Amino acid sequence: MNRGIVMGEVWATRKAQSLEGRKLALVALCDTHGPTSEVVVAIDTLDARVGDAVLISYGSGARNVLSAGQDNQLILADAAISEIIDGRA
Amino acid sequence: MNRGIVMGEVWATRKAQSLEGRKLALVALCDTHGPTSEVVVAIDTLDARVGDAVLISYGSGARNVLSAGQDNQLILADAAISEIIDGRA
Amino acid sequence: MNRGIVMGEVWATRKAQSLEGRKLALVALCDTHGPTSEVVVAIDTLDARVGDAVLISYGSGARNVLSAGQDNQLILADAAISEIIDGRA
């Protein structure tokens, strides 16, 4: 998983059917100094706002954010926001 | 997923059978400043044109772009264009 | 797998259900010279403390840290601490 900062979102009319109705957030990944220039696009089911610190999960981890059932290999999600981070120490 | 800009396409006569008939797009990945020098090759089923901003999905996400059925583990696709991006905010 | 140094942890109230009750460690990845600025967030089941050298496993490797049974594809874990490193040579 990675920590990141939500920068905005993207939208589209022409897209894979399985992305229909999904909110897609643009997230800048963080290193030890803060946000970097590296960007990932992650499915957002937690209603993150611009500026929120979030956790990004990948692969099967992302699919399990959307649905933790047996058939989630059919879900198109290789990156998803899995937490809105409240704090760190 | 990553945001990228379509730069062109590649073609081949000698290839794995499962790539027969697939259009393969060259895509420059974007960071917070715009397109970088990093390139991925993604299967394109959405007829993206050169200069289009697109979303790239990976792994099971890419296979689900091509076919969202139970047997898509047999599809040769580790990267696919999953959206032609219309806008961002 | 990667070697890293535990820097702290993150917490959240809004999160994917499957992360409920999980401790999430911030880990700086190491290269040949020591810790770098690159950070991953890993599920910690071994009670690592800040400053500990740890081993990070990814993907199915991470899920097998949490539960090595048949159904671990339903576990949301793409990165987990799999060892507290005692020494190296």
Added chain:
Amino acid sequence: MNRGIVMGEVWATRKAQSLEGRKLALVALCDTHGPTSEVVVAIDTLDARVGDAVLISYGSGARNVLSAGQDNQLILADAAISEIIDGRA
């Protein structure tokens, strides 16, 4: 997938049994400017020659290059040459 240029091959006597009889190509990955210093080792079933531009597939994509059947999860291949590229535009 990535575009790359074949630089040579590697061989071994001590190896995992499933790599027996496989040709392993050293491939320099390309960015928008051409070959970079980054190298991957990919299984070659297409008889690529030094200097050929090739397409590299990863993960399940690589296993599907070697065998597109139901049981290909048992094939040791995380990277494979899936095309000898003839041209680009």
Added chain:
Amino acid sequence: MNRGIVMGEVWATRKAQSLEGRKLALVALCDTHGPTSEVVVAIDTLDARVGDAVLISYGSGARNVLSAGQDNQLILADAAISEIIDGRA
């Protein structure tokens, strides 16, 4: 897969059960110029010595180094040494 040079090993008393009895090698990844500062930790079943050039496999490729049977998704291995490289050309 990647080419790398074995730098040493790591050990631990507190670890995930499935890593019990495994030898874990520290490997510096190579680019076109030789070893870089990037390090991966890989399970070693081939008795590699410090200074050996090795091939590293990832994901399902790594699990297939350890056991090529049907149930290897339960094996904790996201990186493994799959060859001791004798030569290259």
